[in-house]
Amino acid sequence: MARATLIGFSAVAMWALLALLTDASGSMPPFELSAICFAIGTCVGLAARIFSPPPPVRERIPPQVWLIGIAGLFGYHFFYFTALRNAPAVEASLIAYLWPLLIVLGSALMPGEKLAWNHVAGALLGLAGTVLIVTKGGGLAFDARYGFGYAMAGVCALLWSSYSLLSRRFPEVPTTVVTWFCAATSLLSLVCHLALEETVWPEGAVQWLAVLGLGLMPVGAAFYAWDIGVKRGNIQILGAASYAAPLLSTLVLIAAGFAEPSWRILAACVLITGGAVLAAKSMLFGRDAKASAGAGA
Template identity: 35%
Template sequence: MQLRHSRLAHSPWLGGGAAALAVVLWALVPLLAADTQALPPLRLAALALLAGALGTLPMARRRRHRDAPLSPAQRVMVYLGVPLLVAGAVGACFAAFRLAPAGEAALILYTWPVLFLLASRRLALGRLSAGTVVGAGLAFGGAALLVLPDALAGGVSGAWGGYALALLGALCWALYSLASQVAAWRLGERLPHLLLVASVMVGGLSLALEGTHALPSRDALLATAVLGLGPYGLAMLAWDRAMRDPLAHRLGNLAHAVPVLATLFLVMAGVTTPDWRLPLAALLVVAGSLTASREPARHGPLRAPRRFRRR
């Protein structure tokens, strides 16, 4: 029995399946958010994070052996800094979808794998290769393709606030992904508590800025629960499992498919009007991400810093 459990735990299909599940669930965020228009964005973020915290409580992995306790500084980073990143990412995401078209905002939001790649490469290698810089330029060029026509036509408009919030959400997700690679912090095991703290943070900000509102409809609450349990609950646990896989450096490339899938779901559902810029921008984001993740042959495959490797 122990041998079978060990083989399952180290199966490459388990890590790949977990990464694919997280990617599909994240790609559904813009579409699910479109069904919750009755809720203010910050209130929606607080409820979705609360649903994610309650949903992941029985699924969070618990260790039976003792680990080294966190230092006071690490506790502040884990229980204050990380929830702040999650609150910023989810709150900025939903606010961006209200201020800007969902398709454009989603593509900008899902440039976070490129930002994560830039930061992790800089920490791992102490430098950025030419391919990484060129790939990042292509990815951000795809996002700029969606923004520049509005800038040339009418200058700064209301949608620009949504674009800026989408970029802020991308930055928060990139920093969260970087923090999740610190093995000693074990964010996957602490995920319910982190989501709960993030929900309280966003909920307090919602009361201060959005005031009180009537109770949402049953359909809006159901969509919010699905949003929290899926993309911000199960998906984050699945991604944490994938990033602890020995092939994590390859599985991470699956995140580059999120903007394409998100755009496809929005167009198929009729939320976003088909536009020639959307597929071209998505292609540039994916091509740039894959180019940035490829290291020159003379340097060999990228390996995570020693402090980020699984122990």
């Protein structure tokens, strides 16, 4: 379990590159960028299938798995882009980032899972740190005029948390199926692009490399790693630790010279790190730490 949890957290680390690479990719419309990146993500899965041994028995994928996977990947991005078009980015992003907390709370409904106080407290600390980062230390200004956009952001949070939790109910389904989720998301994003956007191509090698990087990692390999984590790892710890994504993203931007360090970054670091450690205290310090390590070996 510990190994799968770490693999799942590697997805969070890759998502931390999303802001930097998206900014470096130029001014491509979101659905066009999504279509290209998920096409690259599909190639990541196809390459993994070539170099991985085939499963001993090929089982039929249940229809509900296809619905869960495509709704999770495409649905999240569709409603997130819709939210940003209909509400201020700060408030919409913060609402969308309720999904880690929803994963932690929703895990209580999963068979064989036990939700403890430290899981909830850790997720809330992570949310508090995320508020500092997203709002940049300022306040929030929710306005009824943007109610539709806020609702779309809420749908984002519900979709991604539901996708993560429901995927756990199908541990026998191989992670390779994410390849086809990415392919479907790429195709549907292309349809939305052609219907809603004007095509803008990247300019120069740097922007094309940024698009390639997006497709290989945060919009590619990350989804395969996340699938392993939510199916076989500690989902409460993953949920709470997912609040590290906006923190790591900000630290990457600081390292690249696109942002300045400040007291709020330090405070967010303490809150998010403390929340993740609190959520994982049983695995790290409890009686079952040795058992968890043994399970992941």
